[in-house]
Structure formats: structure tokens, C-alpha cells
Amino acid sequence: MANSCRNEESIRNVDTTEIQGLDIPLVTFMEKKLENLHPLSSDCCIYRVPKKLHKINEAAYAPLRVSIGPFHHGKEGLEAMEEHKWRYLHNFLQHTQKGLAEFVKFIKEKEEKVRQCYAETIDFGSDEFVKIILVDAAFIIEVLLKYRFSNMIDKNDRIFRKPWMITDINRDLRLIENQLPFFILEDLFKKANITTSLSQNDNLSIIELTRNYYKTSIGLEAKIERSNCTEVEHFIDFLRICLNPSKPRSEPQRQKMVSIHLRCATELDEAGVKFFVGSSKNLFDIRFKNGILEIPQLRVTDVTESLLRNILAFEQCHYGTSYISDYVALMNGLINTRKDVELLVGRKVIGNWLGNSEDVSTLFSKLGKEIMLDKDTFYFSRLQDQLDDYCNSNWHKWKANLKHNYFKTPWAIISIIAGFSLLVLTAIQTVCSIISAT
Incomplete structure (x- = not known):
């Protein structure tokens, strides 16, 4: 321990004039490099794509x-x-x-x-x-x-x-x-x-x-x-x-989100959520109330991917807030397969100008890769909480199960009504028989 202290003391006492006087090409090169460094500017706003x-x-x-x-x-x-x-x-x-x-x-x-x-x-x-x-x-x-x-x-x-x-x-x-x-x-x-x-x-x-x-x-x-x-x-x-959204992000219902997990459109549909196209021109004006999810229409054309990719790249390079990233994450969550696309196209939430549902699904799958999200500032955190609460409700699960398994077609509905009517008539007949017997 004592030797170590003496070594450190000897290093501190080295005659620095000897080092400064040395003509070392590497030192000279590095000093010039340091002198020629350009100061970083707050005006920086045009980037290479990561x-x-x-x-x-x-x-x-x-x-x-x-x-x-x-x-x-x-x-x-x-x-x-x-x-x-x-x-x-x-x-x-x-x-x-x-x-x-x-x-x-x-x-x-x-x-x-x-x-x-x-x-x-x-x-x-x-x-x-x-x-x-x-x-x-x-x-x-x-x-x-x-x-x-x-x-x-x-x-x-x-x-x-x-x-x-x-x-x-x-x-x-x-x-x-x-x-x-x-x-x-x-x-x-x-x-x-x-x-x-x-x-x-x-x-x-x-x-x-x-x-x-x-x-x-x-x-x-x-x-x-x-x-x-x-x-x-x-x-x-x-x-x-x-x-960007016309309104600031609402605080989530819960103090902090555990993770960003968005259910796909078909899963929400099976849970009883109804999709309607919103009248707003702002893509972020998405509302959920009484089982109705209202989403402004997104037209997907052959320029959509390039446009969103470049805005995403700029946002990730330049801004602390990630609104467009959050929107893309939401749409990527809603769209997992072509069935999700077909459902949203049928509800006019998506205007598919690409023609092929699989192409739209692939587009959002690729857009969702390598984008950074923050669960504590995720713009749609309140929406996620609302949808989770709705889908986790046993009452809504029962209604959705009844709708999907027993009311899929008009014939199924007629059969249910006929069966129920027959049950009621049988019960009435039974009651009448009991009364007449007494």
C-alpha cells in the first residue's frame, strides 16, 4: 500500500515540461484536431437517416x-x-x-x-x-x-x-x-x-x-x-x-403503464368493440366511449410509407416527443394480419389505395420496426387503459361471445328466437296443464 502511494506521488511529480517539450507527431496531430473541432450548433435540424x-x-x-x-x-x-x-x-x-x-x-x-x-x-x-x-x-x-x-x-x-x-x-x-x-x-x-x-x-x-x-x-x-x-x-x-395532435396527451388512468400492448382490430371486434370512422381531420382524434372506437380515416397510398418513414426518422433524430411514432405504434397494434385490414377497410377507418390487404398489413409491420417508444409518455396510454378495461369485463366478454357464436347470421338469430319461443310455449303449456289438473 505504501509503495502504491509512493508510485502515485512520483507520477504526479513528473516534470511536465519534459513531456510538453517532446516533438511527438501524434500529439501535434491530435492537438490540431482538437483545435479544429467545430462547435455544436442548436440550429442542427437536417440529418442522415439512422x-x-x-x-x-x-x-x-x-x-x-x-x-x-x-x-x-x-x-x-x-x-x-x-x-x-x-x-x-x-x-x-x-x-x-x-x-x-x-x-x-x-x-x-x-x-x-x-x-x-x-x-x-x-x-x-x-x-x-x-x-x-x-x-x-x-x-x-x-x-x-x-x-x-x-x-x-x-x-x-x-x-x-x-x-x-x-x-x-x-x-x-x-x-x-x-x-x-x-x-x-x-x-x-x-x-x-x-x-x-x-x-x-x-x-x-x-x-x-x-x-x-x-x-x-x-x-x-x-x-x-x-x-x-x-x-x-x-x-x-x-x-x-x-x-401532430390538436390536443395535448391526456394523463393515463393509472399512474404508470407497465408496457405498451395494443390489441389488434379483430381481437377488439371479438370483445364487442364497434369501429366507426371519425369525422376529424386530425389522425390523433381517436375516441372510445360506450364500446365505440371512433378513428379518423387513414388513406394508405403508394406514398404513405415514404412520407411516414421520413417524418419518423426526423422525429427520432430531433424531438423528445414522439407523436408520429406513437401513432404508427397504435396502427401497427391494430393491424396484425390482412383480416384486421379488411375489418378496418370495411368500417372505412382505412382507405386502402394499395388494393391488397396483405400489403397494408406488411407496411405497418415494417413501419413499426426500430422505432423508439416511451411507455411513460405514450400518447395513447389512456386509450389503451380504456380498451383493456372494456375487453377484460366479463359482461362485455359474455355479450361478445353470444354475438359471435350465436348471432352470426340471420338464420342463427331466427333459430335462437324459434328455440326461445318454443321454450316459452312449452312452459305455458306445462303451467296450463297443472292448472287444469287442479
Whole structure:
């Protein structure tokens, strides 16, 4: 023990000047590395998709036609759209009274702030980075304007005059890795001060153009108008805000949930729960009362998976609250097999635009993989408690058993009534015989 103390004391008394004076290449390299570390910014909001999510469906996160921002710039297969983006930059400049040099200078001044929005260090030099941001931002602004005002679309436009092209671009603008910070779109639009026949639209803004753009293009019911977008990070964040619940999470009936366990639709149906489609446009407005589960309709189309996957990925990377994850978990719990899908489609809770019930079941099964849930903040915890209490009631079990086993068809009901009537008549006959005998 004494020797150990003396060794520690000798280590502390080493002449540090000897270590500092050593010319060790590794130390020099590491010191420079430490000096060049970029400070972490609170502005970070654009991420690469986590590998655990990416491996489930890589295609859901990859752009088909157009790269936006630095992550996919120059990617093979997207080169053809670059010329169209430059054409849209030319259109953008024609709609303003300012020159290209002024906009380059404008983006240059905001370069550092834009870089800080990306979760990874961007290797592009200053000039290349500024070029990417300006061309892509002008392209997006022109897409929003043309989508709102069809008279701005040139007769030879190769994007809006080709339905398959604009459909792919709509999809690509909803990818987490294919985003520009929303503030740069706002600032550039204000700077441009678009002067065309639209000048009578004094309230025209990027946020209004964005609302208009996503009113019909996302394929999910959402109250776009209600969203408070003063702090929107980018398009994916805008969509998440629009889809988020209109009401805060209710506290669960019990103090703390043991686990998240959601019964499938057929199990609930067998327990006597009745499904009705809700009238609300918000997917989270799900209510259960007196045995009736009211759920707003979800339209499942060929863009649903990609859209939800990218919102989920952003939510898991950026937010502490996991509303969309909770919703996907709920739907994944309700849908285990094609029979669950067929039941919900029959009740109009799901609008199946994929055609195949098995495809819908598989979609939610895959969406439910690798998402993080917190049982203490699960949005539907109260709903789970209500459904559990209802299904565990012996009275409801007895009614459901009677319905499913004895009242499945009209003939079964007629047989039950006939049998009951015969029993009553027999009892009456017996009573009458006893009375007459006395």
C-alpha cells in the first residue's frame, strides 16, 4: 500500500515540461484536431437517416429525380434534373428586379448559419456550397409559385407539363436528407420581392405557398391551416407539425403503464368493440366511449410509407416527443394480419389505395420496426387503459361471445328466437296443464 502511494506521488511529480517539450507527431496531430473541432450548433435540424431505419427500406429515403441540399448533390442518376434547376433559377431571376450577384452575396452572408443546420460537416468549399443552396432554394420557390399559380408555367415546362415528373419531385421534397432550412427559403423569398402579376397578393409568403402546396399532395388527412409555423425547420418539420395532435396527451388512468400492448382490430371486434370512422381531420382524434372506437380515416397510398418513414426518422433524430411514432405504434397494434385490414377497410377507418390487404398489413409491420417508444409518455396510454378495461369485463366478454357464436347470421338469430319461443310455449303449456289438473 505504501509503495502504491509512493508510485502515485512520483507520477504526479513528473516534470511536465519534459513531456510538453517532446516533438511527438501524434500529439501535434491530435492537438490540431482538437483545435479544429467545430462547435455544436442548436440550429442542427437536417440529418442522415439512422442506419437501423435505413436498412429496413433504403428506397423510402432516396431521391428519385432531384437532389436538394448537399447530402445528395452530384449523386448518380440525378444529373438530368440539374439543368432544369438552373432553368428555374433563370425564371426566379426574371421574377425579381435584382441581379444574380446580389443573391450570391446574400447567400454567402448566411452560409455559416445554413451549414450549421446540417448534422454532418459539409465538405463542399464555400463557392460550391453557396451555389448549391442558391440554385436549390430558387428551384423550390419556383415550384411553390408554379403550383399555386398555373399561369406561371411555361408551355414547354418539363416538370409541370409532365405529370410523372412533378409527382416524383413532390415525393423527393418530402425526404429528410433532401431538405433546405426553412429560414433560407423565407429570407430569399423576401429578398426577391417577386414582382409579377401576383403583386396584388400582398400576403403572399413562403409559409402560405407551403400550406397550399401540401394541402392535397401528402395523401394524409391533416389540418394544414391550423399549423403554427413560426419555428418550422424545413418541409418535413412542417408536415410533422400539421399531423401532430390538436390536443395535448391526456394523463393515463393509472399512474404508470407497465408496457405498451395494443390489441389488434379483430381481437377488439371479438370483445364487442364497434369501429366507426371519425369525422376529424386530425389522425390523433381517436375516441372510445360506450364500446365505440371512433378513428379518423387513414388513406394508405403508394406514398404513405415514404412520407411516414421520413417524418419518423426526423422525429427520432430531433424531438423528445414522439407523436408520429406513437401513432404508427397504435396502427401497427391494430393491424396484425390482412383480416384486421379488411375489418378496418370495411368500417372505412382505412382507405386502402394499395388494393391488397396483405400489403397494408406488411407496411405497418415494417413501419413499426426500430422505432423508439416511451411507455411513460405514450400518447395513447389512456386509450389503451380504456380498451383493456372494456375487453377484460366479463359482461362485455359474455355479450361478445353470444354475438359471435350465436348471432352470426340471420338464420342463427331466427333459430335462437324459434328455440326461445318454443321454450316459452312449452312452459305455458306445462303451467296450463297443472292448472287444469287442479
